[in-house]
Structures are given as C-alpha cells and as structure tokens.
Amino acid sequence: xxxxxxxxxxxxxxxxxxxxxxxxxxxxxxxxxxxxxxxxxxxxxxxxxxxxxxxxxxxxxxxxxxxxxxxxxxxxxxxxxxxxxxxxxxxxxxxxxxxxxxxxxxxxxxxxxxxxxxxxxxxxxxxxxxxxxxxxxxxxxxxxxxxxxxxxxxxxxxxxxxxxxxxxxxxxxxxxxxxxxxxxxxxxxxxxxxxxxxxxxxxxxxxxxxxxxxxxxxxxxxxxxxxxxxxxxxxxxxxxxxxxxxxxxxxxxxxxxxxxxxxxxxxxxxxxxxxxxxxxxxxxxxxxxxxxxxxxxxxxxxxxxxxxxxxxxxxxxxxxxxxxxxxxxxxxxxxxxxxxxxxxxxxxxxxxxxxxxxxxxxxxxxxxxxxxxxxxxxxxxxxxxxxxxxxxxxxxxxxxxxxxxxx
Numbered sequence: 001x002x003x004x005x006x007x008x009x010x011x012x013x014x015x016x017x018x019x020x021x022x023x024x025x026x027x028x029x030x031x032x033x034x035x036x037x038x039x040x041x042x043x044x045x046x047x048x049x050x051x052x053x054x055x056x057x058x059x060x061x062x063x064x065x066x067x068x069x070x071x072x073x074x075x076x077x078x079x080x081x082x083x084x085x086x087x088x089x090x091x092x093x094x095x096x097x098x099x100x101x102x103x104x105x106x107x108x109x110x111x112x113x114x115x116x117x118x119x120x121x122x123x124x125x126x127x128x129x130x131x132x133x134x135x136x137x138x139x140x141x142x143x144x145x146x147x148x149x150x151x152x153x154x155x156x157x158x159x160x161x162x163x164x165x166x167x168x169x170x171x172x173x174x175x176x177x178x179x180x181x182x183x184x185x186x187x188x189x190x191x192x193x194x195x196x197x198x199x200x201x202x203x204x205x206x207x208x209x210x211x212x213x214x215x216x217x218x219x220x221x222x223x224x225x226x227x228x229x230x231x232x233x234x235x236x237x238x239x240x241x242x243x244x245x246x247x248x249x250x251x252x253x254x255x256x257x258x259x260x261x262x263x264x265x266x267x268x269x270x271x272x273x274x275x276x277x278x279x280x281x282x283x284x285x286x287x288x289x290x291x292x293x294x295x296x297x298x299x300x301x302x303x304x305x306x307x308x309x310x311x312x313x314x315x316x317x318x319x320x321x322x323x324x325x326x327x328x329x330x331x332x333x334x335x336x337x338x339x340x341x342x343x344x345x346x347x348x349x350x351x352x353x354x355x356x357x358x359x360x361x362x363x364x365x366x367x368x369x370x371x372x373x374x375x376x377x378x379x380x381x382x383x384x385x386x387x388x389x390x391x392x393x394x395x396x397x398x399x400x401x402x403x404x405x406x407x
Contacts, residue, residue: 003077003085011044016086019063019079023090028080031066103138110142118150119193128196135188145189148173152180152190153197156214160307161300162258165215180215190215199328199368211299212332216254223251224302225293227282229270229309232263249283254301262308269404270309272302272338273396274320274329275389282397289397289404294318297329306338315407317341319396322348323386324366327377334372342396345375351387359385 015036022034069079083089111129119125128149136142151172159168166177173179173186180187187205194213195203203209207217216222227249231237236256243250252260264270270290273279279293292309294302310316317339320326330340352359364381380386389396 003082004075007082008086013086013088015044015063016083017088019065020083020088020090022065023083024093027094028090028092031069032064034063034065036062104133106139107136107142108133110139111136111146114143114146118146119153124193124196124199127201128193131192131196131201132189135185135192144174145185148186149189149193152186152215153193153213159214161211161214161216161254161304162219164219165210165217168215208297208299212297214300214303216300219254219258219301221253222299222301223253224257224299224305225276225279225295226250226252226305227279227291227293228288229290229292230264230268231260232265233261236260237263247283247286249279252301252305254299254304257301257305257308260308262305262312264309264312264314265407266313267407268309268314269400269407270306270314270316271341271396271400271404272298272306272316272318272333273389274318274326277390278319278393278397281393285397287397287401289401291400294320294329294333296325298333303333303336306333307336310337315339319343319389321386321388322351322376322380323360323362323388324368326386326389327370327380328368330372331368331370340370340372342392342399343370343376344373345379348376348379348383348387351392352383352385355387355391359387362386 018036019034023030026032065079072078072082080089111132112126115125115129119128132142132145136145152168155163155168155172165180169175169179169186170177175184175186178184180190182205191205191209192201194209194215195201198209198212207222210216211222226240228244229240229250231240236252237260240250240252268290270292272292272294274294274296276293276295279291281287282289282291292302292305298306306316316337318330318333319341320330320343322343330343334340362380362384364384367377367380370376
C-alpha cells in the first residue's frame with residue numbers, strides 16, 4: 001500500500017512509535033484509544049486535522065485507533081502500512097507471548113499426562129517430566145522423548161545387563177547404535193530419567209549411572225571380581241576353578257556372564273562385598289569362601305551374576321559400608337533379592353561401641369531407608385557416623401568362612 005509522505009514527516013515519528021508500542025502490549029487487533037506521552041510538536045495536531053480531513057477536535061494526548069484506521073483506509077492505506085513505512089512496525093509481541101504460552105502448555109500437558117501413561121504413575125516419573133521442560137520445546141518432541149525413554153527402559157529391563165547400550169540403542173532409538181552417544185538429545189532424555197529413577201536427580205552423566213540401569217557402554221570393560229566361585233560344568237567354569245586353584249581371583253566380564261550357564265552346589269553361600277579390599281584379603285589368605293565384589297555401585301554384570309547364582313540355588317547375601325552410599329547400594333541389591341548380612345542396627349551399634357578412633361561422619365539427611373531393618377537408618381541418623389567395611393573386615397570374613405563351610 002502507498003503511504004502519503006506527509007504522514008512520514010519527522011514530527012509524526014513519536015506518535016507512530018507510541019502507537020506501535022501500544023499494539024505490542026495490547027495485541028495487533030486492538031483498536032482502542034492510545035494515550036500519548038511526552039511533549040509532541042503542535043504541528044502534529046494541526047497536520048492530522050488538515051491531512052485526514054477530520055474537523056472534529058482531535059485530543060492532542062489521545063488517539064482513537066479505530067477512528068484513525070477508518071480514516072487511513074479512505075486514503076488507500078492502513079495503520080500497519082503506515083507504521084512499517086515509518087520504521088516502527090509492531091513485532092506482535094503479545095501474540096508471540098500467547099503462542100509461546102500455548103506451546104509450553106501443550107508440551108507440559110504431553111509430558112505430564114503421557115509420561116504417567118507410558119512410564120507409570122510413580123514419583124520419579126513426575127519429577128522427570130518436570131525436568132524435561134528444559135530439554136524439549138514442544139508437544140511433538142515431548143511425545144518422542146517419552147516413547148524413547150519407555151522403549152529403552154523396557155528393553156534394558158528385559159536384557160538385564162546382558163546387552164550393551166549400543167545394542168539396545170540399535171533396536172529402539174532413532175539414530176541407531178549411536179543414538180545414545182554424547183551430543184544426541186535421546187541421551188539427555190534417558191540420562192535424566194535414569195538419575196531421577198535412581199533418586200539422584202543431579203547425578204552426572206557417568207558410566208556408573210548407565211551401568212546401574214543395565215545400560216553398559218560395552219560388555220567387556222568393568223569386569224566383576226570374584227573369588228572361589230564353585231562353578232560346575234565346562235567352559236568359563238573350568239577357567240574359574242583353575243584361577244582359584246592358582247590362588248588368583250577371576251574377573252568375569254558381562255560378556256562372559258551373559259553367556260555363562262551358572263551351576264553351583266545347592267545351598268552354596270555367596271557373599272557380595274562392596275569394597276575390593278575384602279576380596280583381596282580373602283585371596284591373600286586363601287579363604288575357602290566364595291565372594292563377589294561389586295566395587296562400589298553394582299554394574300549390570302554384577303547384578304546379572306548375583307541373580308544367576310541365586311537362581312542356581314545359592315544363598316546370596318551382601319555386606320557393605322554403613323554410610324549413605326553403602327546403604328543405597330545395599331538397598332538396591334535388596335530390591336534384586338540379595339539379602340543384607342551382618343548389617344542390622346545391632347551390628348552397627350556393636351561396631352561403633354568398640355571403635356578406638358574417631359569415625360567418619362555421615363550427614364543424617366542423606367541416610368537412605370533401610371527396609372531390611374528400619375532401625376538401622378534411625379540409628380545411623382542419630383549417631384551420625386559411618387562404619388566402613390574395612391573396620392569390620394576380619395570379623396565379616398571369618399563369619400563368612402564359617403557359614404560357607406557349613407553349606
């Protein structure tokens with residue numbers, strides 16, 4: 001549209017800027033009155049009357065946009081054409097803000113509703129959905145993220161650590177085997193879900209987080225240290241027995257574990273320990289008692305081995321540090337059917353009663369629940385000190401040797 005040059009005179013610039021700002025605040029469709037601020041050149045008042053042919057007094061401090069629009073149309077132009085020609089076209093900020101609010105609302109509805117439907121109505125799911133608002137921009141991406149997380153977690157639960165992360169990604173993640181590599185959005189979606197599910201929403205993107213969820217980067221690194229496993233049969237079992245005879249521990253990779261047919265004498269007592277020092281001591285002393293070491297947070301390989309031993313008829317139990325981390329590990333193994341051993345409130349009180357030195361402190365707020373003995377959590381919170389495995393190592397190993405010998 002052609003805009004008369006007279007309306008683009010410098011004296012009119014303050015008027016058009018204020019009109020444009022009002023449309024950005026109130027909406028492009030608004031045609032109400034705009035109050036003008038600041039001292040305006042009186043020629044603006046005179047020229048509006050003369051140019052627009054509007055003989056009725058135009059209030060210098062207020063413009064009726066509906067009336068102005070009507071007059072401009074009679075001249076063959078419109079308000080937006082004038083504002084654009086004057087270099088101050090409105091941006092549509094209000095409409096953009098409303099569109100952004102609508103987009104976010106649709107995204108949040110998809111995250112909140114579909115996440116509970118696909119992933120289950122559990123507290124961590126709601127927390128994950130809220131956290132994902134930082135990582136997905138619209139409802140379509142939210143639906144895709146939920147679908148990927150659902151498929152990966154489901155496949156990981158089925159695989160039980162026997163497939164690598166790349167194998168699982170190749171099956172269910174857009175982008176194939178590298179779909180969960182660093183830099184891919186799906187990795188962020190899954191990592192955030194794993195951290196919230198583990199109760200550690202701020203956990204870093206570390207191998208242990210993926211290992212603990214049954215999504216190892218590969219199935220040959222991070223082997224599980226074992227000692228004196230009485231495996232029956234041929235193949236890997238033969239090698240394990242040979243290592244024991246030679247006085248050496250056996251490091252079993254997840255690859256070996258997933259292909260291993262585990263067979264042990266019924267009633268064999270297996271002790272899982274958190275710290276390698278206990279297994280080291282058992283090897284050095286040639287103790288005739290089977291041990292599996294989780295080396296901290298159990299990997300998918302460790303979980304798979306302990307599960308296979310239990311399914312083969314072994315009595316599988318665990319002893320770890322009595323601190324926040326050790327109790328979390330023990331609780332996780334307890335959920336997988338591994339019984340905590342010598343980790344009761346009475347055992348804890350006995351250990352701190354004979355301590356000859358100051359014990360490490362524990363933040364009471366970080367002590368997790370101990371469902372196998374709720375009093376243990378309360379006692380640790382009250383005492384505020386940790387009992388590390390090394391402090392009770394000799395007693396634990398001696399008791400394990402005795403009980404293993406009875407099996």
